[in-house]
Amino acid sequence: MSSSFISFDPFSFLIDPLSHDFMRRALMISSCVGAVCGLLSCYMTLKGWALMGDAVSHAVMPGVVVAYALGLPFSLGAFVFGVGSVALIGYVKQKSRVKEDTVIGLVFTGFFALGLVLVSKIKSNIDLMHILFGSPLGISDSDVKQTLLICLIVVAVLITFRRDFMLYCFDPTHARSIGINTGVLHYLLLSILSLAAVAGLQTVGIILVVAMLITPGATAYLLTDRFDRMTILAVISSVISSLLGVYISYWSDIETGGSIVLVQTTLFLLAFLFAPRYGILKINNSSNN
Amino acid sequence: MDLYRNNGEPDFLRIEAEELCVDYNGTVALYDASLKLKSGCICGLVGMNGAGKTTFFKALMGFVRPSRGKILINGRSVPESQRDQAVAYVPQNEGIDCSFPVSVWDVVMMGRYGSMNFLRVPRESDKRAVVDALERVELLDLRKRPIGALSGGQRKRAFLARAIAQRASVLLLDEPFSGVDIRTEKLMSELFLQLRQDGRSILISTHDLSHVRDFCDVVVLINKTVLAYGNTSEVFTSENLSMTFGGMTPDPISGSISSED
Numbered sequence: 124m125s126s127s128f129i130s131f132d133p134f135s136f137l138i139d140p141l142s143h144d145f146m147r148r149a150l151m152i153s154s155c156v157g158a159v160c161g162l163l164s165c166y167m168t169l170k171g172w173a174l175m176g177d178a179v180s181h182a183v184m185p186g187v188v189v190a191y192a193l194g195l196p197f198s199l200g201a202f203v204f205g206v207g208s209v210a211l212i213g214y215v216k217q218k219s220r221v222k223e224d225t226v227i228g229l230v231f232t233g234f235f236a237l238g239l240v241l242v243s244k245i246k247s248n249i250d251l252m253h254i255l256f257g258s259p260l261g262i263s264d265s266d267v268k269q270t271l272l273i274c275l276i277v278v279a280v281l282i283t284f285r286r287d288f289m290l291y292c293f294d295p296t297h298a299r300s301i302g303i304n305t306g307v308l309h310y311l312l313l314s315i316l317s318l319a320a321v322a323g324l325q326t327v328g329i330i331l332v333v334a335m336l337i338t339p340g341a342t343a344y345l346l347t348d349r350f351d352r353m354t355i356l357a358v359i360s361s362v363i364s365s366l367l368g369v370y371i372s373y374w375s376d377i378e379t380g381g382s383i384v385l386v387q388t389t390l391f392l393l394a395f396l397f398a399p400r401y402g403i404l405k406i407n408n409s410s411n412n
Numbered sequence: 413m414d415l416y417r418n419n420g421e422p423d424f425l426r427i428e429a430e431e432l433c434v435d436y437n438g439t440v441a442l443y444d445a446s447l448k449l450k451s452g453c454i455c456g457l458v459g460m461n462g463a464g465k466t467t468f469f470k471a472l473m474g475f476v477r478p479s480r481g482k483i484l485i486n487g488r489s490v491p492e493s494q495r496d497q498a499v500a501y502v503p504q505n506e507g508i509d510c511s512f513p514v515s516v517w518d519v520v521m522m523g524r525y526g527s528m529n530f531l532r533v534p535r536e537s538d539k540r541a542v543v544d545a546l547e548r549v550e551l552l553d554l555r556k557r558p559i560g561a562l563s564g565g566q567r568k569r570a571f572l573a574r575a576i577a578q579r580a581s582v583l584l585l586d587e588p589f590s591g592v593d594i595r596t597e598k599l600m601s602e603l604f605l606q607l608r609q610d611g612r613s614i615l616i617s618t619h620d621l622s623h624v625r626d627f628c629d630v631v632v633l634i635n636k637t638v639l640a641y642g643n644t645s646e647v648f649t650s651e652n653l654s655m656t657f658g659g660m661t662p663d664p665i666s667g668s669i670s671s672e673d
Contacts, residue, residue, distance in 0.1 A: 169512060286525065292512070293512050293514060293522075294522070296507070297503075297522060297574070298525075299474075299475060300474075300475075300494070300499060300501045301494070301497055301525060301526030302494040302497075303526070344513065347513060348515070348558035349514075349515065349558075350512075350513045353513050
């Protein structure tokens with residue numbers, strides 16, 4: 124593997140890994156998850172739900188463990204605990220004087236700790252490292268199917284309600300005043316956040332899922348003032364990151380999740396520096412137009 | 413279609429509130445508030461912070477359920493009027509995320525969402541309504557600008573255009589003149605008069621009395637309940653104002669207790 128780095132050939136860099144079945148699968152599933160999380164990340168960043176994304180992704184941990192122990196699909200357990208944590212956050216916030224960010228931090232660490240305790244107590248063949256850091260290179264057939272199904276559901280919901288979600292993020296008061304049920308939208312968005320977190324943990328793991336859910340959106344936000352363009356840019360940057368991350372991970376034998384997220388972070392840094400209008404090195408200095 | 417043309421009746425009642433009571437978990441925000449507002453009038457809603465202006469707006473938009481009393485808008489219940497797109501809320505500038513990636517066109521188009529199918533695909537008629545609304549507030553040339561690139565006054569007009577595109581017959585304006593320069597103020601007041609001509613009713617929530625005297629036909633003084641309402645010249649007595657502002661009498665001649673111009 125390492126010899127190929129000495130004589131770098133872009134063609135073999137891209138094509139050679141495709142001879143492996145596990146690589147084809149990893150690239151396919153990573154780009155699907157990347158596209159879905161990238162699309163959702165636009166709403167997360169605009170709504171200011173980064174912390175919520177972090178919370179939900181950590182809170183699904185005990186769900187995954189319980190589902191594996193009971194022989195149920197992992198995504199079912201994860202979804203129940205993801206939505207449960209969101210409901211609990213809402214309930215505690217409403218019924219106590221504790222501020223929201225405190226409640227979020229409190230609930231998700233509690234759930235995550237419960238997950239860790241369960242893993243150590245329930246004797247099973249769960250690989251903690253797979254859950255925490257993802258393993259797209261070693262993903263099983265049934266996990267592939269579940270993840271693809273989740274991606275399909277999330278994309279369908281996001282595309283159907285894209286205008287409503289956008290309006291809800293921008294001006295919930297107006298949305299309500301024209302008869303849109305914002306309560307339903309709120310929980311729908313949180314539900315698909317839980318689902319996307321479940322999909323994302325397949326590729327980058329629980330710890331780093333939040334990056335999938337915010338970084339592409341933040342990158343795209345620096346590049347455009349149009350919402351539709353932002354969603355397209357976010358999806359593109361997210362898919363590129365996922366593919367490139369998997370390739371780099373394959374060739375240099377590094378952790379896949381970390382590699383994907385590092386590519387995302389790099390793209391963000393590039394946008395942060397060089398974005399036409401909002402980069403700190405404003406290349407296109409056409410001031411106010 | 414033209415709901416706000418009130419079927420030719422000049423005295424058509426836009427808003428009818430009868431002995432309205434609203435409380436939040438036992439805390440009374442508004443009690444026994446009664447009010448009748450005709451079509452084609454500009455009404456100032458004057459009161460201190462916490463006097464119930466926002467609560468009254470929320471009740472008209474159907475955000476809070478009154479514990480007692482009833483509201484009719486165009487003779488219909490609040491949920492029905494919501495379905496008719498009859499009430500539009502024009503927010504204060506401070507309540508908007510100006511860095512949100514939407515253009516002026518997008519914002520005004522949001523006024524049409526309630527009349528579109530659930531995928532919110534704009535039809536030709538929606539686009540025409542948006543163009544019309546933008547023309548009326550003189551922002552058609554700036555329609556491609558991101559909302560964040562507008563000045564404060566232009567942004568206010570953009571949200572007014574959204575309410576116009578919605579074809580709402582009742583417009584709820586929250587402090588429309590705060591942080592607006594003289595030119596915009598003039599443009600907006602002309603616009604209000606036009607909207608009144610259409611037969612729409614405009615409810616302006618403010619604590620700035622000078623503007624109320626200049627623009628409003630009718631004024632409602634509010635402090636947990638409706639203290640007085642009627643023609644501006646009759647209601648604006650120092651006695652009434654003193655009651656509204658809890659003993660601190662603003663000068664009714666020169667205007668406001670907190671003019672921000």
